[in-house]
Amino acid sequence: MKVRQFLRDFGWCYVFIAAPVLVFLAFTLYPICSAFIMSFQKYNVLQSEWIGFDNYKHIFTDPLFGKAFINTTIFTVATVPVNVLISLGLALLIFKLGKKAQTFFKASFYLPAVASGVTISLVWFWIFDPMPEGILNQVVHLFGINNVNWLGKKDIALFSIILMTYLGGHGAGIILYLASLGGIPKTIYEAASIDAASAWSKFRNITWPLLKPTTLYMFVTGIIGSFQVFISIYLMTGGGPDHATTTIAYLIYQHAFEYFDFGLAAAESFVLAFIIVIVSVLQFKYMGSDVEY
Amino acid sequence: MSTFLKRLSLLVMICALIFGLSGCSGKSSGGGKSKKDVVTIWTFPVEKDYNKNFEQIKKDFEAKNPDIILKKEELTWAEGIKKFDTAINAGNPPDLMFVVPSAKYVETGLAVPIEKYLPKGALDDYYPSGLEYMKVGGKLYGLPLYMKLHTIAGNPKLMDEIGLDWKKIQETGWTWDEFKQMIKAGTKKNADGKQQYAFVFHGAETDPTELLTHMLLNNGLTSDIDENGKYTYTSPKFLETLKFIRSLIDEGLMPKESNQITPAKRMEYFYSEQAMIIGKAMPYYEVTIGDNNAKVKSGEAPKGQKVVDFALLPEPHNEGANPVTPGGVDGYSMFKQAKYKGNVDQETHLKNVAKALVALTSGKAGASAKILCLPQVTKSGDAMWKDKYTMKPDNKAMVDRLFKTVLSPTQVDPEKSQKASKIFAEVIVPKYSALLGGDITPEEMYQAVVERAKEDFGDDIVPQAN
Numbered sequence: 117m118k119v120r121q122f123l124r125d126f127g128w129c130y131v132f133i134a135a136p137v138l139v140f141l142a143f144t145l146y147p148i149c150s151a152f153i154m155s156f157q158k159y160n161v162l163q164s165e166w167i168g169f170d171n172y173k174h175i176f177t178d179p180l181f182g183k184a185f186i187n188t189t190i191f192t193v194a195t196v197p198v199n200v201l202i203s204l205g206l207a208l209l210i211f212k213l214g215k216k217a218q219t220f221f222k223a224s225f226y227l228p229a230v231a232s233g234v235t236i237s238l239v240w241f242w243i244f245d246p247m248p249e250g251i252l253n254q255v256v257h258l259f260g261i262n263n264v265n266w267l268g269k270k271d272i273a274l275f276s277i278i279l280m281t282y283l284g285g286h287g288a289g290i291i292l293y294l295a296s297l298g299g300i301p302k303t304i305y306e307a308a309s310i311d312a313a314s315a316w317s318k319f320r321n322i323t324w325p326l327l328k329p330t331t332l333y334m335f336v337t338g339i340i341g342s343f344q345v346f347i348s349i350y351l352m353t354g355g356g357p358d359h360a361t362t363t364i365a366y367l368i369y370q371h372a373f374e375y376f377d378f379g380l381a382a383a384e385s386f387v388l389a390f391i392i393v394i395v396s397v398l399q400f401k402y403m404g405s406d407v408e409y
Numbered sequence: 410m411s412t413f414l415k416r417l418s419l420l421v422m423i424c425a426l427i428f429g430l431s432g433c434s435g436k437s438s439g440g441g442k443s444k445k446d447v448v449t450i451w452t453f454p455v456e457k458d459y460n461k462n463f464e465q466i467k468k469d470f471e472a473k474n475p476d477i478i479l480k481k482e483e484l485t486w487a488e489g490i491k492k493f494d495t496a497i498n499a500g501n502p503p504d505l506m507f508v509v510p511s512a513k514y515v516e517t518g519l520a521v522p523i524e525k526y527l528p529k530g531a532l533d534d535y536y537p538s539g540l541e542y543m544k545v546g547g548k549l550y551g552l553p554l555y556m557k558l559h560t561i562a563g564n565p566k567l568m569d570e571i572g573l574d575w576k577k578i579q580e581t582g583w584t585w586d587e588f589k590q591m592i593k594a595g596t597k598k599n600a601d602g603k604q605q606y607a608f609v610f611h612g613a614e615t616d617p618t619e620l621l622t623h624m625l626l627n628n629g630l631t632s633d634i635d636e637n638g639k640y641t642y643t644s645p646k647f648l649e650t651l652k653f654i655r656s657l658i659d660e661g662l663m664p665k666e667s668n669q670i671t672p673a674k675r676m677e678y679f680y681s682e683q684a685m686i687i688g689k690a691m692p693y694y695e696v697t698i699g700d701n702n703a704k705v706k707s708g709e710a711p712k713g714q715k716v717v718d719f720a721l722l723p724e725p726h727n728e729g730a731n732p733v734t735p736g737g738v739d740g741y742s743m744f745k746q747a748k749y750k751g752n753v754d755q756e757t758h759l760k761n762v763a764k765a766l767v768a769l770t771s772g773k774a775g776a777s778a779k780i781l782c783l784p785q786v787t788k789s790g791d792a793m794w795k796d797k798y799t800m801k802p803d804n805k806a807m808v809d810r811l812f813k814t815v816l817s818p819t820q821v822d823p824e825k826s827q828k829a830s831k832i833f834a835e836v837i838v839p840k841y842s843a844l845l846g847g848d849i850t851p852e853e854m855y856q857a858v859v860e861r862a863k864e865d866f867g868d869d870i871v872p873q874a875n
Contacts, residue, residue, distance in 0.1 A: 135422060161500045161747055162518040180835065246666035247674070248604070268613075268669040270848040354617075357668060358843035373494055374834060376513055 151382040159378035171383035180359065181367065181384065185391075187274060188343055188363045195281045196338040200331060202282065203289030208323075210290065211297045222294065226287030233347040240280045241267075241352045267353050270360040277348050277361060289334055296330040297323070332403045336396050343392050364388050446753045448765045449503040450481045453489055455554070455739070456693075456780040462773070470768045477761050500747030504762040505769065510543060510550035510742045512826035521743040522548040526763035534771050539786035541817040542738040545826070551742030552770040553786040555778035558736040558811055559623065562690030562719050567605070567682060571595055575720055579807055582732045585653050588725035589662060595685035596661045601713070608657060609684035611675045612668040612845050618838055619689055624650045626733040627726035632819040633829040640829060640866045642837070643859045645874035649727065651851035655844060668845035680705075680714040686722065689735075692782035692808050694719060695800055721807040723814075736815030738786065741766055784812055828865045836861045 155171055157164040175181050210221045228236065243251045244266040253263050266276040300323065308318050324331075346365040349355055355362035355370070364384065372381035452463070460483070467479045482503070484492060489507075496502045497517055514520045524532070532540070539553040568575045571594040583591065595607030610620040625631075625642075628650045635641050657663045664670065670678075678684035680701055698719050704710040726732040743762055749755045768774070775790025782800045785791040798805060821829075840854040855874070862870045 131419065132422065160517065161498055245674075246669040247664070263666065265666045265669060265846060268666055268842070268846045270843055270846070354842075356839045356842040357846050357848060358839045360843075362839075370834075373491060375831060376494070376498060376517070378498065 151385065154379050155383035155386055157379045159376075159382075164379070167379070171380045172387070174380060175384055175387055180362070181364070183359050184362045184364045184367045187359075187361060188345070188365075190274065191278060191345055191363065192339055192342040194278045195342050196335060199281060199286065200289065200334045200338060203286045203334065204293055204327070204331075206286060207290045207293035207297060208319075211294060218294070222287075222291060225290050228284045229287045234351065236280075236284065237348045237351040240348070244276055244352070268357060270357050273353055273357060273360045277345075277352065280348060292330050292334065293327065296327050300326050328403065328405075332399065335403065336399055339395055339399070340392055343388065343395075444752050445476050445478050446751060446758055446761045447478045447480050448505065448758075448762050450479060450505045450741070450765070450769070451484055451489070451493060451503040452481060452507040452741075453484055453486055455507070456777050458780060459777060462776045463769075466768055466773055469773070470765060474761070474764065477765065479765055497744065502744040502746065504745075504758075505551075505741045505743060505766055507554075507739065508551075508742050509738065509740065510545050512545055512821075512823035512830065514742070514744075515545045515548075515550065515823045516827060519744050519747065520545075520550045521745050521759060521762075522550060523552070523743050523763055523766065524549050526743075526759045528764060528767060531763075531767045531771075534787045534789050536786055536788070538815070538817055539738050539740075541820075543740055543742070544818075544820060546823045547820045551740050552766050553738035553740035554770050554774060555740075555781060555783045556736060556738055556786055556812070556815070557691070557781075557783055558734050558808070558815055559619070559689040559691060560724055560734055560811055561608075561610075561686055561688040561722050562694060563686040563722050564679065564682065564684075565718050565720050567595065567599075567685040568720075571685075575722060578722060579720070579810070582723045583725045584728045585725050586728065589657070589660065592662060592686060593660070599682055601682075603681070603683055605683050605685065606664055606678070607662040608686045608688070609664065609670060609675050609678050610667065610688040611670050611672045612842065614671040614673075617668070618833075618841050620654060621650065621837070621841055623688070623724050623735050624654060626735055626816070627724050627730055628653075629727070629730045631733065631816055632821070633833065634819065634821040634825050635871070636819060638822060638825055638869060640825075640832075640862050640870045642829075642832075643862050643870040643873040646727075647858065648851055648855040648874050651844060651854055653727070655851050658845065658847070665847065668842045676701075677711075677714075679719075680710070680717060682715055682717065688724075690719070690721060692721065692800065692804060693780075695782060695804055696780075721804055721811065723811060732814050733816055734811040734814045736812070737818075740786075741769055782808065784808070825866075825869075832858065832861050832865060 154164070156166060156168055158167050158170075206221075206225065210218055213221065245251065245253065246263065246265040246268055247253070248257070248263055250263075250266075252266060256264060264272065267273050304322050304326075305318060308322060313321070344365045345363050346369065349361050349363055349366045350369065353361040355366050365388070368381045368384045368388070371377045371384065452459075454460070463481060467481070470479060471477065484507075493502065493506055493508065497514060497519055500519070502519055508514075510520055535552065539556055540549060543549055543551040543553055563573075563575055565575065571592075573591050573595070578591075592607040595605065597605055599605040611617070612620070625647065628646045630641050630644060630646050630650070633640060633642055641647075658665055658667060675684065675687050676697075679687045679698075698717060701710060701714065702716045705714050705716050723732060724734065743759075743766060745755070745759065749758070751758050753761070771787040772789040772793060775785045775787060775794045778785050778790060779794040779797055782798065782804070785794060800808070836857055837854075840849060840857055843849045844851065844854050859870075859873050
């Protein structure tokens, strides 16, 4: 009787949840478990060999993994905070405009999100043409700077990839911030105006704290995404020159699909996942508290 | 009503699930109930008429072998090899793949040594030089479709302008020092006021280290592993080669942005007369340049491009080294699946695959070599096509001359070959890009190669420079 009651109350819920759960089990959980087992093996399509923690030991003694980790960290630190601030700045500017103008700018900034990462990378590869006729070189030439080999010099290549992220891809962040800005009660700003608060004071004490949940979300997703940067590296620099732009995700790809060392690649992917989880947990711990007025 | 809606939603959900899961099926449709043996072939748009030629070969083959069906899939050059790498590591490669066998494929255990499956006497039709390139560790894993050669080529008009006797060079060749001396004047401002370079060789995208491998061949380092199984890139000749390449940039003969010059950029410079000599170049460029000239004349080509002629030139070689033309083959390699499921037993299937392999690489298949202006790999191909080549006589004579200096590959133990390939991918390729960009010196690159070679090969290396 109790079972029948339970099924009557919740049966349909479980039926509808079953489909996505099955998909998750088949296409997410099973591959993750297989990859975890593979990370302890020297993979061969016919007969893999169990090697214990050798792959993990190799990762922590491999200077190339260390280099990739440094490059990935530099990329993350240089892109995520700056891109969050750029998105916030643009959202604040757009928020003040009329409805039609807001719609126009929201659509314009979001448009690049429709294009694939491959298309955008290929366009930027063209922009970064190192010869005098390259677009960016023609621009810097106006300021008296000679040809720059944007993707071909060790000390500039990673910065060029970072610059690419500054100049596009803010659409989603702008939409989120605009929605959050719309959710801040106007009465709080009115109360602050009565107290003769300056614009900066209002931003610092009202806007920024109340946008914290959105900012946290932007940081967490931004860091998860930037730690996995791959397409632009693969298409534009191939990890070079001299591993100056080799990131962890690109290294995983190389080990898997160029050297066929799937066991090592699987181990590296779990190490990357672990790093991302730790960083995300720390972010939630130190930035996760809500602000209420 | 509520019950009806519940039942309707359940029906919709089940249908959605079925449609979703049916898309996950790994097996392709068609031919499921046939008793015929299906041979799967993955190939590329090898030349402009390859589709047509392939279909004719398929039609003739299936008429002679009614129990066999050839199933072709055409891949793109950009991602075909990646798709194949994924398939072979999933245990499910095609039976025939348009790829030259290499140690990494042999190590998977799915590459098939073909000699025991070939029809009797089939190999007699093939020239031995081509077959050598389809071997790994002395075993034959496929058959060649055409021989290929890579060299350099120049714009006769620009070479004449600086008084370079390129016709003599075509006959006698040139050393590295002669090369630098003779082409120096080719770096200047051209008639349009744009920068012209004496020598432009791609250093990005496809095969970015090709100039390095070409010059190593022309400095006596014909293989990264020698006949004694020793790793050779620790030799002082490797350092010498790096210094030569770096000097081409330092002396202004090549652009300092060479590590970012793509093959497309290189051709763009050739078409706009900003490059006097380019690399790499192939005999087929006579056709592609001819096509571009037609576009220039009809106004379809980008602004700034001109009608240009082209002359094949030999690669320069170091003093004391033998001149070598980098060459090789392209062809089909044979593979088996980890879990074979076919309409016939696996041994019969492999024999059928071998029959298809012969059909795809001999006789009529020689049309590809003719179109690409390359030598035939079979006697039957020679008999059918040798009088049908349309290449200009000068360039044809040059191709024949260059082929005399193409070397056979050194047969190497697959495990050592894999180690050498890893050093190449992990050290030489990244460092070479930095060398071209001026970020590291030849000595620093050489040292990095030596250190890695010592780690991987121990004492099995050629003595290094002091």
